[in-house]
Amino acid sequence: MTSARALRGAAVLVGLAAALAACSSGGSDGTPSGGSPGVDTSLADIQEAGVLVVATEGTYRPFSFHAGGSGDLTGFDVEIAQAVGEKLGVEVDFQETQWDAIFAGLDAGRFDMIANQVTLTPEREAKYTFSQPYTVSTGVLVVRADNTDISSFEDLDGKTSAQSLTSVWYTLAEDHGATVEAVEGWAQAVALVEQQRVDATINDKLTYLDYATTEDASGVKVVAETDDTSQSAFPFAKGSTSLAAAVDDALDALRADGTLAEISTKYFGADVTQ
Known part of the structure; x- marks a missing residue:
């Protein structure tokens, strides 16, 4: 790592030693791990180190993946995180981590932020500090392009729908009377x-x-969308409010100058950041 990164690591060790000496665990009082009670140093730590450490899977196309399978790390979330880092004036150090371990790494202080399409839920918001959403999506009902029988979710009654058994869409299809054909994915x-x-x-x-x-999507079409939306944002350690606020300011600037829309259009052909 860079010398700044090394200094940062030393500072974290000092903070942990102080926390242990005081017989308290970092973050238990709502402050970021390594910080003093009531003191949020999350942004100052990043600025001092000059590095924002970001966790991502690296295998989640089109959000975080390697071009050509073995090329450079890229993707929708990766490019937005890089743009945020530029606005903050720091380097972005991506750490590729399996999804099952990604939050544990954030809890342990190995990462400053996660960029991996993390959906906002009440349970997650109770445990972590989040940025404003940078992705907004809905569920869509897809049929053959020449299908004239289905134009709404209600029309699924008595029809067959292909769904992954563990997805929320499986339940939605069943709730509307569809017979579900189990599949592994999209x-x-x-x-x-x-x-x-x-x-x-x-x-x-x-x-x-x-x-x-x-x-080639000419063989299918979208005939309906859900009223409810899902929103994805960047999670931080609980209490990292100064860092989250700085990232929010960066996202506001990137939205205003058209960068978010440009990145979104590159990957999805539409702006999904509003």
Whole structure:
């Protein structure tokens, strides 16, 4: 790592030693790990080190992946995090981590921020500090392009829908009376729709937009969207309010100058950041 990164690591060790001497655990009082009670140094630590350490999977296309399978790390979330780092005047150090361990790494202080399409939920917001949302999406109902029988979720009653059994879309399809055909994911689901082996599939709008941008989507169409939206944001350690506020300011600037829309259009053919 850079010398600044090394200094930062030393500072973290000092902070941990002080916390242990005081017989208290970092973050238990709502402050970032390593900080003193009532003192938020999250932004100052980043500025001093000159590095923002960001956790991401690196295997989650189109959000975080390696171009060509083995090329440089890129993706929608990666580019937005890089743009945020530029606004903050710091380098961005991406640490690729499996999803199952990504929050544990944030809890342990290994990362400053996660950039991996983390959906805002009440449970997560109770445990972490979040930036403002940078992605807004809905669920979409997809059918064959020549289908005239289905134009709403209510029309799924008595029809077949291809869904992953563990997804929220499985429940939505069943709730509207569809018979569900179990699939492993979007690729298999949309293939079954195109082959007329099922009537429809429900999935996240971002998944559909990525497909429409990178593949031939002329054989299918979106006929309905959910009223509820899902929002994704950057999580930080609980109490990292100064860092979160600085990232919010960066996102506001990137939205105002058109950078967010430009990155979004590159990956999805539409602006999904509003």
